Amino acid sequence: MPVTIQDVARAAGVSVSTVSRALAAPEMVREATRLHVVETANRLGYRPNRAARGLITGKTGNLGVIVPDLSNPFFPAILKGVQSQARGADYAVFLADCDENGAEEAALVQAMAKQVDGVILCSSRMSPSQLERTIGTTSLVLINRSVRDQPVVIMDVAGGMRQAVDHLAALGHRRIAYLQGPRNSWSNQQRRRGLRRAARRGITVNELGPFAPTFEGGLHAADLALAEDVTAIVAYNDLMALGVLSRLADRDVKVPADVSVLGFDDIPMAGMATPPLTTVAMQNGRAGRAAVDLLVSQISGADAGELRRELECQLIVRASTATPGTARSDPPHVTAPVRRRRDEPVAGA
Amino acid sequence: MPVTIQDVARAAGVSVSTVSRALAAPEMVREATRLHVVETANRLGYRPNRAARGLITGKTGNLGVIVPDLSNPFFPAILKGVQSQARGADYAVFLADCDENGAEEAALVQAMAKQVDGVILCSSRMSPSQLERTIGTTSLVLINRSVRDQPVVIMDVAGGMRQAVDHLAALGHRRIAYLQGPRNSWSNQQRRRGLRRAARRGITVNELGPFAPTFEGGLHAADLALAEDVTAIVAYNDLMALGVLSRLADRDVKVPADVSVLGFDDIPMAGMATPPLTTVAMQNGRAGRAAVDLLVSQISGADAGELRRELECQLIVRASTATPGTARSDPPHVTAPVRRRRDEPVAGA
DNA sequence: TGAAACCCTGCAATCGTTTGCAGAATCGGT
DNA sequence: ACCGATTCTGCAAACGATTGCAGGGTTTCA
Numbered sequence: 001m002p003v004t005i006q007d008v009a010r011a012a013g014v015s016v017s018t019v020s021r022a023l024a025a026p027e028m029v030r031e032a033t034r035l036h037v038v039e040t041a042n043r044l045g046y047r048p049n050r051a052a053r054g055l056i057t058g059k060t061g062n063l064g065v066i067v068p069d070l071s072n073p074f075f076p077a078i079l080k081g082v083q084s085q086a087r088g089a090d091y092a093v094f095l096a097d098c099d100e101n102g103a104e105e106a107a108l109v110q111a112m113a114k115q116v117d118g119v120i121l122c123s124s125r126m127s128p129s130q131l132e133r134t135i136g137t138t139s140l141v142l143i144n145r146s147v148r149d150q151p152v153v154i155m156d157v158a159g160g161m162r163q164a165v166d167h168l169a170a171l172g173h174r175r176i177a178y179l180q181g182p183r184n185s186w187s188n189q190q191r192r193r194g195l196r197r198a199a200r201r202g203i204t205v206n207e208l209g210p211f212a213p214t215f216e217g218g219l220h221a222a223d224l225a226l227a228e229d230v231t232a233i234v235a236y237n238d239l240m241a242l243g244v245l246s247r248l249a250d251r252d253v254k255v256p257a258d259v260s261v262l263g264f265d266d267i268p269m270a271g272m273a274t275p276p277l278t279t280v281a282m283q284n285g286r287a288g289r290a291a292v293d294l295l296v297s298q299i300s301g302a303d304a305g306e307l308r309r310e311l312e313c314q315l316i317v318r319a320s321t322a323t324p325g326t327a328r329s330d331p332p333h334v335t336a337p338v339r340r341r342r343d344e345p346v347a348g349a
Numbered sequence: 350m351p352v353t354i355q356d357v358a359r360a361a362g363v364s365v366s367t368v369s370r371a372l373a374a375p376e377m378v379r380e381a382t383r384l385h386v387v388e389t390a391n392r393l394g395y396r397p398n399r400a401a402r403g404l405i406t407g408k409t410g411n412l413g414v415i416v417p418d419l420s421n422p423f424f425p426a427i428l429k430g431v432q433s434q435a436r437g438a439d440y441a442v443f444l445a446d447c448d449e450n451g452a453e454e455a456a457l458v459q460a461m462a463k464q465v466d467g468v469i470l471c472s473s474r475m476s477p478s479q480l481e482r483t484i485g486t487t488s489l490v491l492i493n494r495s496v497r498d499q500p501v502v503i504m505d506v507a508g509g510m511r512q513a514v515d516h517l518a519a520l521g522h523r524r525i526a527y528l529q530g531p532r533n534s535w536s537n538q539q540r541r542r543g544l545r546r547a548a549r550r551g552i553t554v555n556e557l558g559p560f561a562p563t564f565e566g567g568l569h570a571a572d573l574a575l576a577e578d579v580t581a582i583v584a585y586n587d588l589m590a591l592g593v594l595s596r597l598a599d600r601d602v603k604v605p606a607d608v609s610v611l612g613f614d615d616i617p618m619a620g621m622a623t624p625p626l627t628t629v630a631m632q633n634g635r636a637g638r639a640a641v642d643l644l645v646s647q648i649s650g651a652d653a654g655e656l657r658r659e660l661e662c663q664l665i666v667r668a669s670t671a672t673p674g675t676a677r678s679d680p681p682h683v684t685a686p687v688r689r690r691r692d693e694p695v696a697g698a
Numbered sequence: 699t700g701a702a703a704c705c706c707t708g709c710a711a712t713c714g715t716t717t718g719c720a721g722a723a724t725c726g727g728t
Numbered sequence: 729a730c731c732g733a734t735t736c737t738g739c740a741a742a743c744g745a746t747t748g749c750a751g752g753g754t755t756t757c758a
Binding site: 002047048049050051052054055060062070071073075076077079080083084087092093094095096097099110111112113114115215242243246249250268269272274 | 351396397398399400401403404409411419420422424425426428429432433436441442443444445446448459460461462463464564591592595598599617618621623
Binding site: 353354355365366369370397399400402403404406 | 745
């Protein structure tokens with residue numbers, strides 16, 4: 001039923017080789033025949049069968065993307081970049097969701113390997129040894145994880161965090177709390193790295209947690225943070241920060257008057273919170289596009305392709321940060337802030 | 350480099366046909382050889398080349414999904430269902446994002462056609478004529494759109510809306526506002542269909558809008574709704590409802606004391622708002638799985654496969670709805686609610 | 699022991715393309 | 729008009745799998 005190259009050849013009165021060349025290597029066939037062939041092909045609505053082509057060329061024209069969890073808004077944002085860049089480079093993309101499971105992820109790469117020219121791994125959950133074993137199966141590009149001399153796209157999370165610290169320092173904060181996400185995650189480590197800037201700025205950082213990187217995690221963390229003697233709270237991500245905001249509102253702690261709150265990621269909801277959240281934006285779409293570029297250049301054999309693409313993060317200042325004590329009704333040096341000490345009991349989970 | 354069926358055949362000391370059969374048609378080969386072949390295949394790490402198989406069988410073992418916009422959280426939720434169900438049925442999935450563009454969507458189906466056994470269209474943006482032309486290109490399953498006798502998965506949005514109306518009626522609301530989304534969208538039409546139940550319940554509905562189906566659209570709509578003489582506001586979706594909540598909070602209108610607010614979709618953020626949003630949940634993951642089932646059964650030629658799968662919606666009652674005037678400090682019959690009349694000027698966009 | 703019946707296995711064609719090689723066509727120059 | 733040099737074009741093999749058909753081996757029964 002579908003129209004093949006044979007049909008076109010017959011209709012155009014030439015051989016299949018000529019059709020193939022007319023479409024793929026225009027300089028090898030006379031202009032007149034080329035036009036004629038192209039016209040016939042269009043008329044019949046011919047589209048080459050990529051599988052057949054792949055069989056002989058060894059290239060499939062596909063690439064794969066594996067994400068840990070589609071319902072985490074972070075990944076669709078990247079995917080969207082991958083999508084459009086891939087389409088531009090005439091690649092189709094296979095998608096798989098590994099459910100946050102490293103073994104599953106490795107298996108998916110294996111399963112995909114034959115059908116794609118390369119795979120993009122977003123925030124890979126594989127263990128180092130799994131990863132090591134996977135390298136070489138097919139071309140790989142990693143996003144948000146760096147390993148050996150594999151091409152990677154990295155978000156400069158530490159840099160983003162440094163911007164956040166500088167921002168808080170400039171506002172006059174001297175004691176801040178950092179609410180950790182999953183302890184050993186790459187992201188959490190990077191954020192902590194950025195926090196080291198604080199010392200040089202004369203800021204003390206209380207690291208709390210780890211907490212679940214969710215709204216609920218934020219609710220949980222908020223109370224603990226309030227019990228510390230800090231003027232600003234930096235959350236592992238926006239979801240947690242939103243939770244913090246919500247809990248603080250419940251407890252009648254004013255943001256940013258009583259305490260400043262910072263998030264990370266700049267999810268769409270961040271700008272819609274009350275108050276709108278100051279946060280660090282990552283360039284997810286860009287990351288996706290960059291990953292495709294890296295992958296394509298790796299595939300096309302240009303071993304001179306760059307190996308590491310680092311993307312800036314950008315602090316987005318909104319309304320959840322201000323100078324400490326700013327709008328407080330009683331000046332801080334007169335009345336102690338309504339904040340509990342560490343050793344006092346704390347309400348809520 | 351990759352291990353082919355030939356390698357396995359050579360290593361096992363049999364012909365390629367035997368290998369093929371040992372793996373695909375176990376009953377056609379002696380148990381002993383089968384075991385031997387399977388063992389060698391595993392040892393060499395053989396995985397059949399799906400493209401090659403597809404060439405001869407005509408089946409690719411892939412299926413495609415096209416969504417209008419990955420950054421709309423509605424779609425990843427469906428995708429996740431598609432993903433896991435497809436993996437279970439041993440299909441790989443191609444993903445494409447058509448950027449809300451019907452023509453692009455049609456083109457993508459064409460491009461995919463040769464590489465997949467069927468395509469799932471989520472909330473297709475194609476015009477009826479585009480759709481008509483696309484049908485027949487390949488097997489199709491539509492989600493959230495019904496057409497001719499194509500297999501479809503439908504969310505019973507009208508039913509969900511009826512639950513919402515019944516809920517409000519039971520609470521005692523008599524005048525409600527509906528904030529419309531994109532005027533001619535299928536979803537908007539379905540919601541309005543469900544609203545017709547209101548009449549039978551003695552409820553008057555003021556239809557406002559259309560508005561952008563976004564947080565900002567909700568901000569915009571909130572003021573207009575307040576100007577109406579209503580006790581409850583039903584938004585086209587949660588994002589708008591969140592905007593409404595935010596605007597209402599700014600204007601010191603208490604929810605649900607002064608006015609009840611209802612959303613639609615049950616996005617993750619809905620439960621985290623203050624107050625947590627009463628909304629209608631759709632079974633997105635289920636829809637994705639159902640679509641795969643329909644597609645697979647259609648592909649495998651069972652023309653007896655069902656054609657229409659309707660999924661219930663479920664009202665999730667949280668804290669943004671209550672009896673009208675419930676917690677109002679002054680009883681409504683004493684002091685008129687702080688709500689403007691339609692003809693008064695209204696602040697904000 | 700021989701033949702029929704049956705079960706396995708191998709041969710070879712096939713799917714739709716690409717591509718090296720050789721042959722056909724065209725062209726220019728004399 | 730003939731020859732060599734250039735273009736073009738076609739033939740056929742190859743990619744990795746599946747599958748109809750036929751042949752080889754084993755078994756069974758007389």
